[in-house]
Amino acid sequence: MRIRPMRPEDVEAARPLAAAGDGWAERAGHLLTTDPGGCWVADDAGAVVGVAIALRRDLLWVLSSFAVRPDHQDGGIGAALLDAAVGYGAGCLRGLLTSGPDPQALRLYRRAGFTLHPTMRLSGVVDRSALPTVDGVRGGTAADLDLVDSVDRRVRGATHRSDHAFVMRHSALLVCDLLTGSGYAFATERGVQRLAATNRAVAQRLLWAALARTAPGSSADVRNLTSDQEWAIDVGLAAGLRLDQDGYLALRQLRPPAPYVPSSGFG
Ligand SMILES: CC(C)(COP(=O)(O)OP(=O)(O)OC[C@H]1O[C@@H](n2cnc3c(N)ncnc32)[C@H](O)[C@@H]1OP(=O)(O)O)[C@@H](O)C(=O)NCCC(=O)NCCS
Incomplete structure (x- = not known):
């Protein structure tokens, strides 16, 4: 068994x-282009039995994927893959990842120096009678990406610049730019992929606008919410969504960014 850089055919x-559902392979292919040095596999006689994918955006390191085949777990492969992925972040000041409640993963993350913040998830069918009229939120275009970068820098200290084109192919950009503050959300019919704003009032407008875009009658969700995101929890509850435990936001040299809904794949 050896840990080696990931290749396109892997x-x-x-x-x-x-097991990350639709879009995983496309995201992995994208990150293999932007961050080849962060993409690692465990190779057992030619079979891929583990994967770890990390990205660097400015001085922020993010873990996007991490898994070992069940019949190969508990033998140190995960630790070796995580070492390789963390090594790619050498020189980064801060680190961020979202995790499910997997005890093996949590053990490795804590041992690698991450602080584990429990997260909540909002899910369910949006009660459309609860949707308020939201002013000041509009559909965004590529011309708004400087605003997105500037909000990201302020809220989380790093942009998502090299992921914009990929993310815009898979979700709709919503923008709010007022005298009092600004922010953005990437929304799909199934919920919010990511949201950041310079204040909670702007974040709440964006979240309402994103929930209004979910498919009527279908389930939607908003994930990775630490207790710092009560502005989101209040909106979600008012929209008729249910609140459950989700997993963890694991951070290194970073407080939970707020108001912020991190994406699972890009942080
Ligand atoms: C997380 C994961 C990648 C780790 O891979 P792995 O090859 O099993 O990792 P390792 O063998 O290096 O380490 C696992 C650690 O968990 C411990 N462990 C094993 N079973 C455990 C359990 N049920 N509860 C708590 N700890 C457990 C092991 O003893 C080991 O710790 P140690 O090094 O101190 O002995 C793998 O478990 C996995 O794919 N999980 C499912 C996907 C997942 O949750 N990914 C995380 C991102 S959301």
Whole structure:
């Protein structure tokens, strides 16, 4: 068994390990282009039995995927993969990842120096009779990406610049730019992928606007919410969504950014 850099042909082989649903392979292919040095696999006699994918954006390191095939777990492969992925962050000041409640993963993350912040998830069908009229939020275009970068820098200290084109192909950009503050959200019919704003009032407008765009009658969710995001929890409850435990936001040299809904794949 050896840990080696991921190659394009490994993406399909690694997909069943990640169990991350639709879009995983496309995201992995994108990150293999932007961050080849952050993409690692565990290779057992030619079979891909583990994967770890990390990205660097400015001075922020993010873990995007991490999994080992069940019949190969508990033998140190995860620790070796995580070492390789963390090594890619050398020189980064801060680190961020979202995790499910997997005790093996949490053990490794804490041992790698991450602080574990429990998260909540809002889910369910949006009660459309609860939707308020929201002023000041509009659909965004590529011309708004400087605003997105500036909000990201302020809220989380790093942009998502090299992911914009990829993310805009898979979700709709919403923008709010007022005298009092600004922010953005990437929304899909299934909920919010990511949201950041310079104040809570702007964040709440964006979240309402994003919830209004979910498919009527279908379930939607907003994930990775630490207790710092009560502005989001209040909106979600008012919209008729239910609140459950989710997993963890694991951070290094960073307080939970707020108001912020991190994406699972890009931080
Ligand atoms: C997280 C994961 C990648 C770790 O891979 P792995 O190869 O099992 O990792 P390792 O063998 O290096 O380490 C696992 C650690 O968990 C411990 N462990 C094993 N089973 C455990 C359990 N049920 N509860 C708590 N700890 C456990 C092991 O003893 C080991 O710790 P140690 O090094 O101190 O002995 C793997 O478990 C996995 O794919 N999980 C499912 C996907 C997932 O949750 N990914 C995380 C991102 S959301």
